[in-house]
Amino acid sequence: xxxxxxxxxxxxxxxxxxxxxxxxxxxxxxxxxxxxxxxxxxxxxxxxxxxxxxxxxxxxxxxxxxxxxxxxxxxxxxxxxxxxxxxxxxxxxxxxxxxxxxxxxxxxxxxxxxxxxxxxxxxxxxxxxxxxxxxxxxxxxxxxxxxxxxxxxxxxxxxxxxxxxxxxxxxxxxxxxxxxxxxxxxxxxxxxxxxxxxxxxxxxxxxxxxxxxxxxxxxxxxxxxxxxxxxxxxxxxxxxxxxxxxxxxxxxxxxxxxxxxxxxxxxxxxxxxxxxxxxxxxxxx
Numbered sequence: 001x002x003x004x005x006x007x008x009x010x011x012x013x014x015x016x017x018x019x020x021x022x023x024x025x026x027x028x029x030x031x032x033x034x035x036x037x038x039x040x041x042x043x044x045x046x047x048x049x050x051x052x053x054x055x056x057x058x059x060x061x062x063x064x065x066x067x068x069x070x071x072x073x074x075x076x077x078x079x080x081x082x083x084x085x086x087x088x089x090x091x092x093x094x095x096x097x098x099x100x101x102x103x104x105x106x107x108x109x110x111x112x113x114x115x116x117x118x119x120x121x122x123x124x125x126x127x128x129x130x131x132x133x134x135x136x137x138x139x140x141x142x143x144x145x146x147x148x149x150x151x152x153x154x155x156x157x158x159x160x161x162x163x164x165x166x167x168x169x170x171x172x173x174x175x176x177x178x179x180x181x182x183x184x185x186x187x188x189x190x191x192x193x194x195x196x197x198x199x200x201x202x203x204x205x206x207x208x209x210x211x212x213x214x215x216x217x218x219x220x221x222x223x224x225x226x227x228x229x230x231x232x233x234x235x236x237x238x239x240x241x242x243x244x245x246x247x248x249x250x251x252x253x254x255x256x257x258x259x260x261x262x263x264x265x266x267x268x269x270x271x272x273x274x275x276x277x278x279x280x281x282x283x284x285x
Contacts, residue, residue, distance in 0.1 A: 044121075046128055050180035053132035056132075057179060061177070062194075065210065090140050097134060101133055108126050109122070135179055138150055173212060
């Protein structure tokens with residue numbers, strides 16, 4: 001165990017023993033102080049890991065492409081698939097999602113040990129960061145898929161919530177890159193950190209941020225990560241079950257698709273009405 005962590009743990013133990021042998025109030029204060037310091041250090045490790053997850057995510061979304069050697073097939077292509085189909089990552093196993101990152105984390109920790117620079121907070125930060133993809137996957141799963149414990153963690157701000165992560169999948173997917181907590185993204189987006197970084201890279205290298213591929217805006221998300229097309233389908237199903245108002249609701253839905261197309265957020269009229277509303281392409285048939 002690292003010397004600093006040993007000192008902190010020893011201080012906490014000594015304070016706990018003094019609770020039984022000396023001034024209880026003073027010993028309790030010492031123990032609380034030592035525990036508070038360790039707690040702050042752990043929180044700092046989690047926030048640093050969250051920031052680093054954002055850096056990796058930002059690089060995936062902003063530069064390189066599927067043809068980039070090595071990382072193109074392994075990293076960028078799955079990322080582009082994720083933007084086209086955000087729930088694709090939910091279908092992968094825990095093994096496929098996490099083991100590659102865990103192996104990289106083990107290598108980093110091994111190198112720091114070999115160089116004699118390992119510190120317990122390095123180990124914790126790397127451990128949390130290595131699970132960033134899993135926290136990301138939780139944000140795309142339903143409450144039923146996650147189970148009560150994970151939902152509790154999300155609702156109480158321990159890990160990132162689906163509602164918070166949904167902010168990344170709106171518009172040009174150029175914000176909310178961090179995937180572990182709800183706390184780092186608002187700060188970075190508030191100071192336009194990523195835009196500033198992109199401006200520096202452009203000024204030095206002449207390389208601009210990669211534009212979002214055509215058609216990706218169809219998959220913008222709202223709370224719960226439901227796409228426009230998914231909402232359209234669900235609305236049609238609810239209309240069918242309700243009865244009597246199907247034509248009206250589908251007509252409104254087709255009008256909404258046209259409005260989305262006009263604003264560049266969807267790829268045109270979906271024809272979901274089956275030709276029953278004015279202007280539907282299916283009507284001609």
